[in-house]
Amino acid sequence: MIGDVAAPPFARLPDPLQLCIDRTLRLRVLSARSEIGPYLRFLSDLVELQYRIQDDLPEPALPDAAALARARDHAMPPLDRTGFRPDAAFEAVFDRFIDAAADLDMPAAAAAALQRVRAADTAGRDRLLHAVLTDDIPADALAEHAFAAATLQVHFARLAARLDAKALVPVGDGACPCCGAPPVSTMVVGWRGMHGIRFCACSLCGTHWHQVRIKCVLCGSSQGIGYQEVEGGAGTVKAETCDSCHRYVKVLYQMKEADLEPVADDTASLGLDLLMRQQGQYERGGFNPFLLGY
Numbered sequence: 001m002i003g004d005v006a007a008p009p010f011a012r013l014p015d016p017l018q019l020c021i022d023r024t025l026r027l028r029v030l031s032a033r034s035e036i037g038p039y040l041r042f043l044s045d046l047v048e049l050q051y052r053i054q055d056d057l058p059e060p061a062l063p064d065a066a067a068l069a070r071a072r073d074h075a076m077p078p079l080d081r082t083g084f085r086p087d088a089a090f091e092a093v094f095d096r097f098i099d100a101a102a103d104l105d106m107p108a109a110a111a112a113a114l115q116r117v118r119a120a121d122t123a124g125r126d127r128l129l130h131a132v133l134t135d136d137i138p139a140d141a142l143a144e145h146a147f148a149a150a151t152l153q154v155h156f157a158r159l160a161a162r163l164d165a166k167a168l169v170p171v172g173d174g175a176c177p178c179c180g181a182p183p184v185s186t187m188v189v190g191w192r193g194m195h196g197i198r199f200c201a202c203s204l205c206g207t208h209w210h211q212v213r214i215k216c217v218l219c220g221s222s223q224g225i226g227y228q229e230v231e232g233g234a235g236t237v238k239a240e241t242c243d244s245c246h247r248y249v250k251v252l253y254q255m256k257e258a259d260l261e262p263v264a265d266d267t268a269s270l271g272l273d274l275l276m277r278q279q280g281q282y283e284r285g286g287f288n289p290f291l292l293g294y
Contacts, residue, residue: 008197011168011177014206016157020051026264034268043267043290045104050154053096060089060159068167077171077180079159081133081204086126094151101147113143135287142292149289156205174218176202177209182287183249185266186217190254201262203287216242217249218285230272236260237269239276247285248276267291
């Protein structure tokens with residue numbers, strides 16, 4: 001038995017609309033008590049926009065049955081992000097989001113970055129998308145890629161929601177079983193019937209997948225695992241460190257605070273990332289498009 005259940009499900013697929021609702025509300029709560037409150041408030045508006053653009057979008061096209069079976073047989077993600085090609089459904093997401101984002105209240109630098117995204121031709125847009133999907137984002141264009149990442153999150157969440165969770169299989173350490181993206185963070189959840197179980201949260205499609213505790217989610221090692229947090233913290237967010245790969249991923253303890261959310265609380269706990277950077281022993285292993293540069 002693990003936690004309160006004998007056999008936790010391997011994967012839990014996202015609800016694209018509810019995901020945005022939960023994240024928006026959490027970001028707004030956190031913005032009222034955080035030193036980076038204005039930024040979190042901006043992100044809450046951005047995520048709310050992810051919700052608002054989803055009405056009447058074209059149906060996203062899943063891989064055919066043969067491709068899904070082949071992915072499962074070879075332990076590959078069925079929505080492999082490395083093979084992504086924009087289709088009509090994604091283009092509708094991208095165009096709606098980027099156009100509507102111009103009405104958001106944002107700093108001048110972010111507005112200028114958004115304008116560069118809007119002005120990009122198809123080749124320029126595809127370069128942005130490729131950089132996000134390969135975790136190869138240039139340091140001089142972080143804001144542009146954050147906007148692009150927001151559109152990809154919507155599209156991949158809509159795709160993942162249409163898969164069969166029972167057909168998913170592990171595809172490798174630190175990789176989402178739906179799309180292959182790295183986790184943004186992990187959560188020891190307080191969900192009914194799964195209290196105390198740990199799940200990784202995908203940074204791209206929002207899928208959660210089961211991962212045993214006290215084991216590096218990035219390299220699979222169970223040796224030299226440690227935990228660090230900001231002094232005086234509530235114990236709700238910790239950095240799980242690995243002496244094998246010298247990286248860390250945050251663990252959110254939802255049992256202690258029920259409203260913890262993988263992206264919102266990872267972003268709001270920037271102080272922990274700054275502490276880890278100052279110590280210099282471990283590199284950040286989770287990917288968060290809203291914490292690019294950290």
